[in-house]
Amino acid sequence: MKKKLKWGLSVMLILFLGPTACNTTKVESAPFGISPKVMADALHAVMEADRTVYTKMIVNRLQNEEKVIKASEHWKDDKALVLPAQMFRMGAERVAESKAPFSYSLISLWPVNKQNAPKTESEKIGLAEINRTGESYYTEETLGGRKYFTALYPDIAVAPACYSCHNDHQDSPKTDFKLGDVMGGVVIRIPLGT
Amino acid sequence: MSLFASVYLGFELSEPGSSIYLVGETTHGHHQIEMACKVCHKKAFGGEDVLQEACMDCHGEEMKVVDDSHPKSKFTDPRNAERVANLDARLCVTCHREHRPRISGPMGVTLPDDFCFHCHADIGKDRPSHNALPFETCASAGCHNFHDNRALYEDFLLKHSDAPDLLPMPKVAIRTRSRRVLPVSDRQDSPLTPQDADAPPEMTEDLQLMSEWLESSHAKNGVNCRDCHTLNKDVDGPGHWLNTPDESVCQSCHESEAKGFFSGKHGMRLVSNLPGMNPALAKANMKPDAGDKPLGCVSCHGAHAFDTLKAAVQACMQCHNDPHSRAYAGSPHDELFQNEIKGIKKPGTGVSCATCHMPRFAKNKDDMEVVSVQHNQSWNLRPNEKMIREVCLNCHGLRFSIDALADKRLIEKNFKGRPSRRVESIDWAKKRNNEKKEKKAAREPSHAL
Numbered sequence: 001m002k003k004k005l006k007w008g009l010s011v012m013l014i015l016f017l018g019p020t021a022c023n024t025t026k027v028e029s030a031p032f033g034i035s036p037k038v039m040a041d042a043l044h045a046v047m048e049a050d051r052t053v054y055t056k057m058i059v060n061r062l063q064n065e066e067k068v069i070k071a072s073e074h075w076k077d078d079k080a081l082v083l084p085a086q087m088f089r090m091g092a093e094r095v096a097e098s099k100a101p102f103s104y105s106l107i108s109l110w111p112v113n114k115q116n117a118p119k120t121e122s123e124k125i126g127l128a129e130i131n132r133t134g135e136s137y138y139t140e141e142t143l144g145g146r147k148y149f150t151a152l153y154p155d156i157a158v159a160p161a162c163y164s165c166h167n168d169h170q171d172s173p174k175t176d177f178k179l180g181d182v183m184g185g186v187v188i189r190i191p192l193g194t
Numbered sequence: 195m196s197l198f199a200s201v202y203l204g205f206e207l208s209e210p211g212s213s214i215y216l217v218g219e220t221t222h223g224h225h226q227i228e229m230a231c232k233v234c235h236k237k238a239f240g241g242e243d244v245l246q247e248a249c250m251d252c253h254g255e256e257m258k259v260v261d262d263s264h265p266k267s268k269f270t271d272p273r274n275a276e277r278v279a280n281l282d283a284r285l286c287v288t289c290h291r292e293h294r295p296r297i298s299g300p301m302g303v304t305l306p307d308d309f310c311f312h313c314h315a316d317i318g319k320d321r322p323s324h325n326a327l328p329f330e331t332c333a334s335a336g337c338h339n340f341h342d343n344r345a346l347y348e349d350f351l352l353k354h355s356d357a358p359d360l361l362p363m364p365k366v367a368i369r370t371r372s373r374r375v376l377p378v379s380d381r382q383d384s385p386l387t388p389q390d391a392d393a394p395p396e397m398t399e400d401l402q403l404m405s406e407w408l409e410s411s412h413a414k415n416g417v418n419c420r421d422c423h424t425l426n427k428d429v430d431g432p433g434h435w436l437n438t439p440d441e442s443v444c445q446s447c448h449e450s451e452a453k454g455f456f457s458g459k460h461g462m463r464l465v466s467n468l469p470g471m472n473p474a475l476a477k478a479n480m481k482p483d484a485g486d487k488p489l490g491c492v493s494c495h496g497a498h499a500f501d502t503l504k505a506a507v508q509a510c511m512q513c514h515n516d517p518h519s520r521a522y523a524g525s526p527h528d529e530l531f532q533n534e535i536k537g538i539k540k541p542g543t544g545v546s547c548a549t550c551h552m553p554r555f556a557k558n559k560d561d562m563e564v565v566s567v568q569h570n571q572s573w574n575l576r577p578n579e580k581m582i583r584e585v586c587l588n589c590h591g592l593r594f595s596i597d598a599l600a601d602k603r604l605i606e607k608n609f610k611g612r613p614s615r616r617v618e619s620i621d622w623a624k625k626r627n628n629e630k631k632e633k634k635a636a637r638e639p640s641h642a643l
Contacts, residue, residue, distance in 0.1 A: 074349055076261070093267035103271050114320055119273050144275025170630035175637065189272050 036149035036190040037138055043102060043188055044136075044153045047088070052158050055084040060159035071161070084162070088186075101191065106155060108184030110174035112166065116184075126152035127185050134182060140192065148189040155184040218293030221302040222477050223572070226459055230466035234292070242285050249286040252457065256573070260342035260580065281305075281312040289340070300334075301576055307334060323622045336579065336600035336617035345582035345592065351623040357591030364589030365542040367554045369502075370565045386413045393419035394435055406498040444491045452491075454552075454569030460489050461569075473513045484513040503535060506546035521608035522547065528608075545589075551575070553584045578605075593620050 059081055062068045072080035082090070085106055092104050109127055111117045118124040126137040130152050137152040157163045163177035177183055213229065220228040227233050234248045250257075257265070268274065269284045282288045291297075291304040298304055307330035314332075318325035332338050338346060388408065391398050397419070398404060407413050412422075422443050423436045436443070441464060445452035455461035463471045470488025473480040487493070494509035495501070507528075511519065522528050527545035534544030551571045556563050568574075574581040578599045586595035597613035598604055604613055 074347075077350070092271075093265065096267040096270045105271055105273060107273075119276075123273065143272040144279065146272065146275075148272055170627070170634060175634075187273070191272075 036192065037151065039102070040138075040149065040151035040188045040190060041136075043104070044151065044186060047091075047104065047186060047188075048153070050091075051084060051088055051155075054087050055161060056159045059084055060161040064159070064161050064164070071165075083165070102188060104186060104188045106184060106186055108155070110166075110172065111184070112169050112171045122150050123152070123185075123187060126150070126187070130154045130185050131182050143189075147192045149192055151188045153186045153188070154182040155186050157181045157183050216293070219295040220292055221295075221298050223302055223459075223576075224292060225477055226463050226471055226475065227466045227468065230463075230468050233466050242287060245287055246285050249290075253286070257341065261344060262341045263343050264340055277313050281309060306330070310338075321622075321626065323626070336596050337619045339577060339579060342580050345579055345587075345596075346619065348623050348626075351592065351620045352627055354587075354592035355620045355624055357593070359591050359594040361589055361591065365540070366545075366549055366585075366588045367556055367565045368542050369554055369567060370563070384416055386416060386418060391419050393423065403498050406496070410498060410500045411502075412500060441490050448491075450557075450566045451569045454567075454573070455491065458570035458572050460571065464490075476513075478514070479516040480513050481515040484515075503546075506548040506552075507531065510547040510551075517606040518608055519547070521606065521610065525608040525610050550581060550585050553581075555584065596620070 059071045062081065063071050070078070070080045071083050072078040073083055073086070074080075075082045075086070088106050092106075096103060105116075107116050107118055107123055107127065109118065109131065118127050120141060120143060122139045122141040126139065129135075129137045131154075134154055136154070139150050141148055141150050157177055157179055160179065162183060163179060163181065166172045166177050166183065167175045215231055216228060219225070224234075234245060236248050237244050264283055266284050269278050269282070278284065289305050289309065290302045292302070294304050299307070303309075308328070310332040311329040314329075333340060344350070386408070388398070388404055391404065391407070407419070420435075422439050424434055441452060441455070441461070452461075456465045460471055463469065470490055472486045472488050473484035474486035494505045496504065507522070511522075527549070530539065531544035531546045531549075533539040534541060548567065551574070552567050552569055553574060554565050554567055556565045558564070574584055579596070581599065582592070582595045586599070590598070594613065596617045596619065597615060598609060600617050601613045601615055604611060
């Protein structure tokens with residue numbers, strides 16, 4: 001409980017100080033506030049925790065274990081649970097709508113939807129790196145004339161619901177995922193400078 | 195001189211009905227309100243963001259309902275910056291510029307028809323069936339829409355691929371009784387009689403009017419004269435008589451219907467501080483004798499009879515004079531409607547103009563399912579594939595519906611006959627699905643002994 005509270009306070013502090021911290025291009029040694037790396041790591045900790053909880057406690061439990069309800073890409077039409085990846089993206093879209101000072105997305109070298117394949121050079125290099133090392137990857141990139149601190153984190157198959165769904169999906173380019181595999185990457189971008 | 199010009203132009207801008215600032219002909223969707231500049235140009239300064247806010251004020255809810263396939267949030271992600279540089283889909287005006295009559299196409303699109311190319315140029319890699327297809331056909335061949343693909347996405351096509359042209363039990367939902375939003379303390383819930391009428395005595399002498407009201411759903415459900423002919427009984431007092439109640443009175447009980455009416459071409463002028471729309475102002479083909487009387491609720495429903503059957507066809511035919519409308523009489527849909535009226539067929543089996551253009555929709559309200567009528571007649575016409583799920587699939591299979599709506603001549607004939615063309619999307623979806631199944635089966639070990 002204490003740990004949760006600590007994380008919650010940290011994220012609130014980060015979101016509050018984030019824009020201030022991003023006003024500097026010197027990433028690792030921000031003169032005040034927190035660095036984009038610390039902000040990205042904290043944001044990712046919350047994202048990963050929520051994503052794991054939804055995948056394990058909701059989707060995997062209700063669909064794979066208790067077989068109460070299915071999760072479906074067409075959740076509205078099928079009166080089903082939202083897929084974990086959709087849940088993640090919907091959150092990202094809401095954050096985008098709120099104009100928060102960061103953005104995030106979920107990409108993969110083996111995406112079911114081809115639009116989620118790596119696009120930028122940083123994504124291509126970063127995904128390859130996190131697949132190779134299993135560790136997070138940090139860089140800076142310029143997109144649309146704006147400079148970003150970009151962090152990539154491995155997205156792990158935390159439950160059978162993850163790999164069984166991807167292995168069975170007809171549009172999945174990879175069909176031999178197993179528990180603990182890096183299936184893709186979470187990309188967090190924080191704009192730098194003004 | 196410049197002071198005089200500034201004052202004059204400023205005055206002109208503040209006055210609805212001034213055409214001095216109209217920089218070009220507006221589209222069929224906005225010409226009704228072109229004299230109310232501030233509906234779109236909410237502020238004098240602010241540029242595209244101000245316009246975007248105005249677009250979303252009127253169309254934002256629709257975008258959510260249709261699960262917009264290309265929401266703004268997809269394009270604000272920095273990873274799509276390169277795409278945005280080619281086509282800034284964060285803004286409605288990138289594709290829908292107003293006052294550009296020479297380049298305005300269907301749905302007010304002002305981009306060249308091959309706009310899908312900007313992001314989907316490599317679609318052929320994943321879908322070989324699309325390799326030789328020209329990009330201007332993506333959204334014009336009955337296969338895809340930019341915003342609303344609820345009836346066109348691949349799994350939906352597969353799910354409904356084998357449905358027959360006509361379903362075994364074709365029927366639309368039955369409208370539920372309107373729910374009163376504003377309680378009237380002295381209203382009774384039993385049918386009213388001539389003696390109950392609380393209008394001034396001279397009004398009750400009109401036998402025609404009395405008869406229409408007694409036959410109406412209003413009198414049958416205890417809605418008395420003063421429930422409509424008094425703007426606010428509590429404020430104005432029981433003696434205050436309003437001779438010609440306006441739409442706000444109807445709206446006080448029929449909230450969702452009024453919302454639709456004010457959002458559509460019939461009623462949008464009224465919420466833009468302009469006199470009501472009238473047939474003489476229409477760009478669509480209207481009957482010469484349709485007149486120029488402003489449209490309100492009673493234009494279609496009548497002032498006292500509130501006959502929904504009349505409102506469902508006859509009211510439309512008073513004004514509309516396009517080939518599709520003219521061909522309704524004697525069409526298969528008309529025949530079904532006549533059979534329902536005569537009691538030969540069950541309620542919900544007839545197809546009137548309103549069945550398709552003002553469809554019924556169910557909504558849960560206070561734990562009750564309420565079936566209302568969408569009074570924005572453009573709701574499902576932008577483009578017409580939007581009609582498939584809400585209307586066509588009540589009675590027809592998906593393939594037939596897609597083909598019929600893609601056949602302009604069949605639409606003009608009001609669906610007398612069969613579709614003359616076949617949209618191949620379902621065939622391609624099935625073919626691709628079979629290929630993927632075969633591929634999957636090949637890589638999985640066989641469990642057969």
